[in-house]
Amino acid sequence: MGSVGDPEENVVEVTDMEFAYGGQAPFISKFSLKLKPGSRCLLIGANGAGKTTLLRILAGKHMVGGKNVVRVLGRSAFHDTALTCSGQLAYLGGSWSRTVGCAGEIPLQGDFTAQHMIFGVENVDEARRARLIELLDIDLRWRMHKVSDGQRRRVQICMGLLQPFQVLLLDEITVDLDVVARMDLLSFFVDECEERGATLIYATHIFDGLEAWATDIAYVEDGKLKRSQPIKEIPELLPPSQAKNLIQVVEPWLRTEREEREKKGPSSEVKLDRVTRPADVSPFTSSRQMAYYR
Numbered sequence: 001m002g003s004v005g006d007p008e009e010n011v012v013e014v015t016d017m018e019f020a021y022g023g024q025a026p027f028i029s030k031f032s033l034k035l036k037p038g039s040r041c042l043l044i045g046a047n048g049a050g051k052t053t054l055l056r057i058l059a060g061k062h063m064v065g066g067k068n069v070v071r072v073l074g075r076s077a078f079h080d081t082a083l084t085c086s087g088q089l090a091y092l093g094g095s096w097s098r099t100v101g102c103a104g105e106i107p108l109q110g111d112f113t114a115q116h117m118i119f120g121v122e123n124v125d126e127a128r129r130a131r132l133i134e135l136l137d138i139d140l141r142w143r144m145h146k147v148s149d150g151q152r153r154r155v156q157i158c159m160g161l162l163q164p165f166q167v168l169l170l171d172e173i174t175v176d177l178d179v180v181a182r183m184d185l186l187s188f189f190v191d192e193c194e195e196r197g198a199t200l201i202y203a204t205h206i207f208d209g210l211e212a213w214a215t216d217i218a219y220v221e222d223g224k225l226k227r228s229q230p231i232k233e234i235p236e237l238l239p240p241s242q243a244k245n246l247i248q249v250v251e252p253w254l255r256t257e258r259e260e261r262e263k264k265g266p267s268s269e270v271k272l273d274r275v276t277r278p279a280d281v282s283p284f285t286s287s288r289q290m291a292y293y294r
């Protein structure tokens with residue numbers, strides 16, 4: 001098992017990051033974030049705020065700026081490929097397709113059992129694997145192209161957690177899980193943080209019970225970090241406001257953001273999009289949105 005990190009060192013350190021999708025204006029700008037070992041940071045924001053984009057950048061999937069802009073465990077997330085290859089930096093996001101099995105993001109066409117998938121991962125601690133299979137209540141005979149969404153998700157999560165990560169990036173992976181599986185998984189993550197000093201960033205819209213689970217929050221609006229603070233210091237959770245839970249805290253933030261957006265009217269980019277897109281863009285050009293309908 002990995003060791004508990006130096007509590008004084010930042011495991012995640014993003015400094016003045018800017019990011020743009022190809023040919024577009026910078027979507028993320030002046031973004032800085034620091035997290036200490038053992039943190040469980042909730043990444044919160046409206047649809048389209050940039051959570052997935054941020055997690056993918058932190059996971060080293062996009063090259064952003066120089067080697068000092070996005071640092072994980074003191075190394076460049078993009079340039080130091082050993083970070084992800086070793087499993088020290090892990091990303092769990094997206095969903096596996098129904099008709100195929102997957103190894104990470106690579107689709108495998110065919111009839112695979114859960115056992116085939118899970119035991120196909122080499123150099124794994126057997127006790128950890130057994131614990132995860134039990135925790136996620138996986139039947140090793142499940143055939144990946146026939147199981148339900150939630151069952152497929154359990155296998156995906158199990159495979160993603162087999163290596164003892166130091167930093168784990170979670171993108172809405174608990175959505176298909178039933179309550180018991182979700183709660184057990186969340187408490188497994190607490191153990192990982194407390195026993196091994198692992199650090200988590202979890203993007204989600206489901207806040208049930210997370211005020212007691214998370215140590216920090218990062219609230220993003222339109223690619224910008226609006227708030228970043230320990231959960232214990234969120235003023236709305238303290239007297240005299242003392243909201244009962246995180247939903248009561250975050251809902252007003254999201255509503256205010258939406259009202260301000262409506263007051264401003266459509267952004268120039270959206271206006272341009274509406275005018276130019278049908279004529280300029282081939283319907284056969286692939287896009288993330290189209291991928292959802294396949």
Ligand SMILES: Nc1ncnc2c1ncn2[C@@H]1O[C@H](COP(=O)(O)OP(=O)(O)OP(=O)(O)O)[C@@H](O)[C@H]1O
Nearest residue numbers: 021022027045046047048049050051052053054288
């Ligand atoms: N591959 C891409 N090319 C261009 N723009 C993209 C691409 N992926 C995402 N975007 C845009 O970037 C913005 C942020 O998207 P992102 O998926 O990071 O948001 P999110 O906060 O994860 O949203 P949600 O809560 O809906 O999952 C959106 O406006 C989206 O349309």
